[in-house]
Amino acid sequence: MNTLIAIIIIFGLLVFIHEWGHLYFAKRAGILCREFAIGFGPKLFSFRRDETLYTIRLLPLGGFVRMAGEDPELIQIKPGYEIGLVFNRRNQVSEIIVNNKSKHPEAKIVTVERVDLEKDLFIEAYEDGELVSFPVHEKASIIYDEEPTQIAPLDRQFGSKTIPQRALAIFAGPMMNFVLAFLILTAFALLAGMPVDESRIGMVSPEGAAAEAELVENDRILAINGQPLETWEDLTSVIQKHPNQDLVFEVERNGQVFEAVVTPQERQGPTGEPEGFIGVGQSTTFTVLGSIKYGVTETYVFAKLIFEALGMLVTGQFSLDQLAGPVGIYNYTGQAAEMGILVLMKWAAILSVNLGIINLLPLPALDGGRLMFIGVEALRGKPIDPQKEGLVHFIGFALLMLLMLVVTWNDINKFFL
Structure with missing residues (x-):
């Protein structure tokens, strides 16, 4: 269960921040974003805010931001269609009812002759045998099966934007993943401390060889078997090469220098070869x-x-x-x-x-x-x-x-x- 919770949190965060990058920069460019989705397949949960439908879908295999103009419009209105029109206070078409017109008694029923919902935004239609041109509001919605879809004028479509604007809207997703990694690692360093590259002992395991030799946190190892040490890599490389062998540590503690005999325990290294370890962590600092x-x-x-x-x-x-x-x-x-x-x-x-x-x-x-x-x-x-x-x-x-x-x-x- 802990694994499942960790997976949901981590992947939810990774996908959310990736898609949010696309969404934010697409909206900054003026692109109409129809949907922000986490997952694919059938919708499990959804809500609408402003122009965008936010959804969580069944298959947790990623996510997407559906930008106007990237795909062909699913709902098309052609000459001969009988549709219902709902108007706003400025007498512009605010809703276009494609079917289930009986559920919208306030709609004016017309027969389409010509329609332009991208450039000039109008509908020419016959009303009581007379051809009339109706202006369409730039944020009008097409209602199909009682689901609204906002129209996308050319200036709100992905393809109408400049090459830098489109490139940034696409690049922003991966970019946000790098930003997220940076924030997580910065938080990690603030919580765990930043490793100090010197031969100083950090955390000491109570069951390790260092604890048995009575070494404590913040001890600085000056030399091993007379070999001077400077960095953490100097320290670990000597220890790893001498599993189950007595090593003489020259230790500095609170200004005093003394010797301690440490016998590294043995474990399997990354290459399969045995290596020594003494059960200590690298010294850290918090800045x-x-x-x-x-x-x-x-x-x-x-x-x-x-x-x-x-x-x-x-x-x-x-x-x-x-x-x-x-x-x-x-x-x-x-x-x-x-x-x-x-x-x-x-x-x-x-x-x-x-x-x-x-x-x-x-x-x-x-x-x-x-x-x-x-x-x-x-x-x-x-x-x-x-x-x-x-x-x-x-x-x-x-x-x-x-x-x-x-x-x-x-x-x-x-x-x-």
């Missing part, structure tokens, strides 16, 4: 500026590691079998949750950086693919045919879903079979 610097540095380090892993995947040094899908991430999140809130915070930051980078890859259906099409438009001086672009994104999305199924099957084999 606001230091924590901010730590947030920036660690975000960069995580991003660099992920890019290196992607490079290994492309060159074949990393196989699909080693990738973790939803099941693997669920399992690793559970392990992080069991290790405490601080470990979980770092894991959430890694996932946020990963989400930002993956979305920036120049692949169809991802933000990077959409940015690629905007870049091609900037180079050729005119947009690509929306139908062709839509087809490319559809195929890309299908291939991504196929990859997701393959990776998920690998996860199931690794963790459950």
Whole structure:
């Protein structure tokens, strides 16, 4: 249950901040955002605020912001349609009733001859045999099955905005994931302290070799077996190379220097080889500026590691079998949750950086693919045919879903079979 709660909170936060980035900068550009959704599939919960419908959907596989003009309008009004018109106080059409007109006795029933809901905003229709032109308000709604859909004049559509405005609206999602990672890591440093790169002991495990040798927090290790030490890496590298061997520590405590014999315990290292450890943590310090610097540095380090892993995947040094899908991430999140809130915070930051980078890859259906099409438009001086672009994104999305199924099957084999 703790794992499930951690997953819901972390992924909800990651997807929310990503989609909020799209929403905020799209609205700043004047784009009509019809829906802000967390998840895909059937709606579980929804509410409307201003022009946007906010929804939570059944399948927790991401989210989306539906911007006007990105997809063809689902509801079209054509000549010959009989519709109902509701007017505002300025005698402009404020509601267009497509069906169930009997539920709107206040509506004026007309037969459409010509309609323009994007540029000049009017409806020409026959009323009692006479052709009349009705002005349409720029925020009028089309009512279909009692569900309102606001019209989208050209100046409110995604494609009408400048290339920088559109690029920023798309890039803002991944950008917010990097910002979130930075904030999480900064908060981590404020709570746990920022590591100090010197050979000074931080937290001491009560069951470790350091505690047995009566070392305490803030002891500085000047040398081991006569080898001088300066940094934390100097200290750990010597200890890791001598499991189950007596080491003579030269220790400084409160201005006094003394010697202590420490015998590192043995454990399996990352490469499978045995390594020594004495049960101590790195010394930390608590400063606001230091924590901010730590947030920036660690975000960069995580991003660099992920890019290196992607490079290994492309060159074949990393196989699909080693990738973790939803099941693997669920399992690793559970392990992080069991290790405490601080470990979980770092894991959430890694996932946020990963989400930002993956979305920036120049692949169809991802933000990077959409940015690629905007870049091609900037180079050729005119947009690509929306139908062709839509087809490319559809195929890309299908291939991504196929990859997701393959990776998920690998996860199931690794963790459950």
